[in-house]
Amino acid sequence: MAHQSSYVPKTGFTRWLDQRLPIIRLVNDSFVTYPTPRNLNFWYVFGGILAVMLVVQIVSGIVLSMHYVPNADLAFGSVEQRIMREVNYGWLLRYIHANGASMFFLAVYVHIFRGLYYGSYKAPREILWILGVFIYLLMMATAFFGYVLPWGQMSFWGATVITSLFSAIDQVIPNLGTAITHWLWGDFAVGDATLNRFFSLHYLLPFVIAGVVGLHIWALHVPGNNNPLGIDVKGPQDTVPFHPFYTVKDGFYMVLFFIVFLGFVFYAPNFFGNPDNYIQANPLVTPPDIVPEWYLLPFYAMLRAIPSKLIGVLVLVGSLLTLLVVPWLDTSKVRSCRFRPLMKQLFWVFVADCLLLGYVGSQTADAAWHFGEAELPLVWLARLGTLYYFGFFWVLMPWIGKKEVTRPLPESIAQSVLAKGGH
Amino acid sequence: MKRSLLALLALTVPAFAAEDLTQPLAPQKQAWSFDGVTGAYDRGALQRGFQIYKEVCAACHSLNMVAFHDLAAPGGPGFTEAQAKVIAASYKIPAEPNDRGEIFDEKGNRLTRPGILADHFPPPFANEQAARASNGGALPPDLSLIVKARQGGPDYVYSIITGFNQKPPRGFAVQEGKYYNPYFAGRNISMPPPLNQGSVTFSDGTPPTVANEAKAVVTFLSWASEPQLEARHRLGMQVLAFLVLVAGLLFLSYRKIWHGKPEDEGVAHDLPGSPTEKAEVGDPDTLSGG
Numbered sequence: 283m284a285h286q287s288s289y290v291p292k293t294g295f296t297r298w299l300d301q302r303l304p305i306i307r308l309v310n311d312s313f314v315t316y317p318t319p320r321n322l323n324f325w326y327v328f329g330g331i332l333a334v335m336l337v338v339q340i341v342s343g344i345v346l347s348m349h350y351v352p353n354a355d356l357a358f359g360s361v362e363q364r365i366m367r368e369v370n371y372g373w374l375l376r377y378i379h380a381n382g383a384s385m386f387f388l389a390v391y392v393h394i395f396r397g398l399y400y401g402s403y404k405a406p407r408e409i410l411w412i413l414g415v416f417i418y419l420l421m422m423a424t425a426f427f428g429y430v431l432p433w434g435q436m437s438f439w440g441a442t443v444i445t446s447l448f449s450a451i452d453q454v455i456p457n458l459g460t461a462i463t464h465w466l467w468g469d470f471a472v473g474d475a476t477l478n479r480f481f482s483l484h485y486l487l488p489f490v491i492a493g494v495v496g497l498h499i500w501a502l503h504v505p506g507n508n509n510p511l512g513i514d515v516k517g518p519q520d521t522v523p524f525h526p527f528y529t530v531k532d533g534f535y536m537v538l539f540f541i542v543f544l545g546f547v548f549y550a551p552n553f554f555g556n557p558d559n560y561i562q563a564n565p566l567v568t569p570p571d572i573v574p575e576w577y578l579l580p581f582y583a584m585l586r587a588i589p590s591k592l593i594g595v596l597v598l599v600g601s602l603l604t605l606l607v608v609p610w611l612d613t614s615k616v617r618s619c620r621f622r623p624l625m626k627q628l629f630w631v632f633v634a635d636c637l638l639l640g641y642v643g644s645q646t647a648d649a650a651w652h653f654g655e656a657e658l659p660l661v662w663l664a665r666l667g668t669l670y671y672f673g674f675f676w677v678l679m680p681w682i683g684k685k686e687v688t689r690p691l692p693e694s695i696a697q698s699v700l701a702k703g704g705h
Numbered sequence: 706m707k708r709s710l711l712a713l714l715a716l717t718v719p720a721f722a723a724e725d726l727t728q729p730l731a732p733q734k735q736a737w738s739f740d741g742v743t744g745a746y747d748r749g750a751l752q753r754g755f756q757i758y759k760e761v762c763a764a765c766h767s768l769n770m771v772a773f774h775d776l777a778a779p780g781g782p783g784f785t786e787a788q789a790k791v792i793a794a795s796y797k798i799p800a801e802p803n804d805r806g807e808i809f810d811e812k813g814n815r816l817t818r819p820g821i822l823a824d825h826f827p828p829p830f831a832n833e834q835a836a837r838a839s840n841g842g843a844l845p846p847d848l849s850l851i852v853k854a855r856q857g858g859p860d861y862v863y864s865i866i867t868g869f870n871q872k873p874p875r876g877f878a879v880q881e882g883k884y885y886n887p888y889f890a891g892r893n894i895s896m897p898p899p900l901n902q903g904s905v906t907f908s909d910g911t912p913p914t915v916a917n918e919a920k921a922v923v924t925f926l927s928w929a930s931e932p933q934l935e936a937r938h939r940l941g942m943q944v945l946a947f948l949v950l951v952a953g954l955l956f957l958s959y960r961k962i963w964h965g966k967p968e969d970e971g972v973a974h975d976l977p978g979s980p981t982e983k984a985e986v987g988d989p990d991t992l993s994g995g
Contacts (some may be wrong), residue, residue, distance in 0.1 A: 362850060363770045366933070373933045374940070530962050534955040546943025549742050553851060560854035560930075561846075569768050570890070 287507075288315050302554035311658055312503055317521035317527050319509035321695050325396040328389045330532035331539050335386045340488050342379040343428075346372075350431065352481035353481070354474040357433035358562040377551040383425050385543045387577035390418060398608075399629055401617030402508040410501040412495055417607045418490045422578065427484035429575055433477060434559030439572045441480070442472045447585075453592040469563065512618025513691055513697055516662050520695035544550060571646055579643030580636050584671065586647055587664035597668060604675050613683030616645040621689040632674045639667040706859040711930035726877050730887045730933050735920070739777035739927060742942070745935045751782035753907050754925025757918055760905050763850065765840060765896075767828035771929050780935035781928060786822070793820035798827055832874075835981035841882045843895030852923070852930040863923045864888040868914055 289307040291297040299419045300307055306535070349369050351360035365372035397403055403411035446468050451459030468475030506515060515521055522528075546553055556577060558569045574582050581598050604611075619626040642649075642664045651658040651673035692698035712741050730873050736745035755776070758768065774791035776784045784792065808816050813977040820827070828847075830836035837844050846854075855861045873885040873892075883893040900918045911917055926935070 315753050335789070346975045359770075367770060367775075373937065377937075425930075530955065534952065534959045537952040537955055538950055539947060543954065544944055544948065548937055548944065551937070556857050556860075557854050560850040 284621040284652060285311070285315075285317050287311050292503060307367060312362055313529075314525045314630075316503065316524040316686060317506065317515070317525045319507050319515055319520060319521045321509050321511060321528075321697055321699050322507060322528065322531075324511050324535065325392065325399075325510075327532050327535035328393040328396065330528075331389045331394060331536050332534060333495065335382060335389060336488070338494060339379060339382050339386060340492070342375050342382065343488065344559070346375050346379055347481075347485060349495040350481075352431070352478050354433065354563070357477060362560070371484050373470040375546045376545070379428075380548045380550060381543065383428065384575070384577065385539070385546075386421065387425070389539070390421060391577070393417065398632075399616070399619045399626075400508055401512050401612065401619070403445055403609045403616075404512075404612060404637055405472060406505045406615050407501070407508060409499060410505075410676070411418045411609055415602075417494050417498060418605075419602060420487055420494065424491065425575065425577070426588065427480040427487070430477065430480045431484060433563045434560060434569070435561045435563055435569050436556045436559040436572070438472060438563035438565065439569055440475060440574055441694060443475075443572055444574075445659055447591075447595050447598075449594045453590075473524065473565075478607065479580070480514075491684060508617065511692060511695060512616060512620070514697065516696075532669060539628070570703060576640065579641075580639035580667075580671075581643075583639040583643035583664045584668045586643070587661055601668075604672065608679070611679045613680050614638050614688070615683075616684065616688045616691065619678065620687055621691055622682075623689065624686045628674060628678050628682065628705065629684045631670070635667050635670045639664060639671070642667065696701075708790065726874060727894065728866075729890050729892060732857035732864040732888060734798040735860055735863050735923075737859055737927070738924065739934055742938060744938060746780070746782075747924055748783045749909060749911070750921045750924035751928055752784070752919035753905075753909065753911060753917075754923070755782050756907070756930075757900075757907055757922040758848070758925055760779055762825070762922065763829060765829055765836070765845040767830075767845075767847045768826040768849055768929060769828060769847050770825070771932075772823065772825045775932060777822075780924070781932060789822055793822055794949060796824070796827055798824050801817060841895055845896070848867075848926055848929060850930050851989045859887065859923045859927050862926060863919050864894075865894070866899055866922070868917045 287307055287310075289300075289304075289310040291300045291306070291524045296306060309575045326368075348363065348374060349360065349365050351364075362374065365376050369375075371416070392603055397411065397414070413656075426440075426444060430437045445463055448462045448466065449459040453459075464470060466476075467473070468479060506521075509515075556573060573579075581601060584601055588597055614622060614625065614663060616622055619629055642660045647658050647661070649660045651660065651663075737744070738750065739745060758766075773789050773796075775788075776782050776792060777789040796819070798820045800808065800818040803816065810816055827929040830839065833844060852858050852862055861947045865886060869884060869885045871885060871887060873879055875951040877885070877892070879885045880893045883895055885892060886894040886896075900915045900922075902915060903913045904915075904918055905913055905960060906912055907917075911921075930935075953964070
């Protein structure tokens with residue numbers, strides 16, 4: 283780790299162990315004495331929450347998989363009959379796992395927006411940010427595979443719509459897209475073969491995520507945390523040891539987060555769900571509206587905003603890959619939006635833009651807003667939203683970074699904290 | 706102010722928007738015994754609703770995921786095990802092969818046996834084609850999850866089964882063999898009006914009005930969709946109460962660790978870890994919770 287290790291083994295055994303496998307030293311240096319900026323605010327608690335949510339999802343998922351049957355004829359019954367009605371507390375595991383996915387995304391979105399606001403992707407934390415984007419992409423893939431497993435109507439048709447996106451490649455190389463789609467399905471339609479491989483991948487990917495999370499934390503601990511001021515730590519007066527200061531703070535907010543999470547599990551377990559997924563998959567009956575889970579809606583809106591399927595898919599992929607190059611799109615010398623008056627406003631417009639795209643994605647393709655006689659088709663809102671999404675990263679970020687007059691940065695974290703009276 | 710504006714909106718919007726006859730009406734909101742964080746199924750309504758399922762709905766609708774033993778399970782209709790056994794035995798279940806390996810008698814009829822607690826409610830039709838053939842081509846859906854499988858949940862199911870006997874608006878074509886039901890998508894429904902005044906005779910003396918019957922059967926179907934609701938509501942209280950307690954303790958620890966002892970309230974404290982208070986950081990007194 284980047285800071286001087288302060289670990290002193292106290293017993294004969296720990297001294298012996300420390301010379302062979304310094305694992306206690308690693309934990310001590312990473313999570314106990316790890317010097318953390320003393321001014322981290324509420325928005326910094328979500329990293330810890332995400333780590334815990336990953337564990338919650340893996341543990342509940344492993345137990346669910348003991349009762350789940352990945353077979354197109356039996357999957358729906360194994361969830362709705364066996365897990366929900368017959369397995370002891372199966373309903374609890376299932377609702378924890380399903381709502382846990384939503385809470386996981388809620389937390390990751392706050393975490394990503396926080397990183398954007400405080401410029402946490404900027405040097406020397408580019409790799410940290412890129413690893414985070416990889417985790418986010420893996421999470422989306424995992425969630426998509428997982429949503430297919432109960433084999434309800436939305437599972438089946440969601441899988442059909444998303445995998446069919448690959449057939450857009452046909453517009454470039456005829457038949458290649460279709461061939462890829464069939465290869466993904468393992469059949470000529472979404473069916474038993476598809477369900478089995480999705481189950482296999484849904485079990486595999488969380489462990490890949492766990493591995494990348496390890497790298498993410500490693501990459502975090504080399505330069506250390508960014509902070510709301512976006513200025514570097516200048517000395518020990520700027521930091522506090524991670525334990526007990528951030529263990530207690532993260533712990534407190536984590537419990538609050540769990541109160542919200544379990545509030546959904548126990549009192550509104552189907553809030554994030556779609557009623558159609560309580561109908562068994564039927565390849566002969568297409569639901570009137572195929573809607574993805576809420577956390578994918580902004581991207582779904584961008585996809586549907588483009589009339590050409592191929593370009594729509596490219597926009598969708600581009601919107602995600604853009605995140606990878608954010609560290610180099612932002613040309614500003616100042617990290618935190620606290621000292622970037624213009625960027626701060628553009629950031630909040632960007633947040634609103636993502637919410638707007640999410641809303642449009644949740645509506646039917648032909649939906650419109652009516653103002654008396656006038657009508658605004660939502661697809662135009664989606665186009666406007668898509669334009670801002672890309673414009674924010676590819677035009678505004680590089681341009682504003684050079685032009686913007688930033689506010690003066692404080693001397694140090696300690697000075698700024700003490701000036702505010704200790705908070 | 707805000708409320709009066711909303712009321713004004715509610716009054717004016719329908720005046721502007723002509724009714725779109727291809728769209729269903731929003732379900733009628735009902736008060737349900739199982740609503741809210743302390744909601745629990747009304748036992749009487751569950752038993753009456755079971756009677757309606759058995760005597761009315763079961764003629765066309767299966768209830769595949771519900772077993773007879775569920776009728777005596779905690780949080781359910783509250784039949785005794787003996788009662789559930791009697792109910793199970795009143796159903797004919799396709800028999801397992803007999804000693805000679807036969808499942809049909811000499812006349813070619815399917816051998817049956819009385820139901821036991823472990824059996825599920827038998828479906829009214831042998832297969833989908835048989836169900837469609839008896840219902841003018843329409844397939845009566847299985848009711849095990851019906852309340853969770855429809856937008857609007859219990860209100861929707863209530864609205865559908867009570868939404869008949871309304872005159873179709875002028876210009877609306879009711880299809881041959883179908884019924885007008887404004888709550889159903891497309892408003893043409895294949896199901897005939899299932900409930901009438903006096904469809905059943907309730908043994909507990911509840912008047913068999915359509916509203917009472919509908920309330921009861923929707924309560925029963927809600928239970929069939931979510932049989933663990935009462936256990937969920939109860940456990941939720943315990944879990945959330947525990948978490949609130951933990952959150953309180955953690956908050957006190959958080960305050961003490963970051964801002965010194967809580968009894969020193971009002972004194973502006975420097976952060977521990979600053980040069981003047983550095984010594985206190987490792988002090989076990991500072992680390993323990995408040």
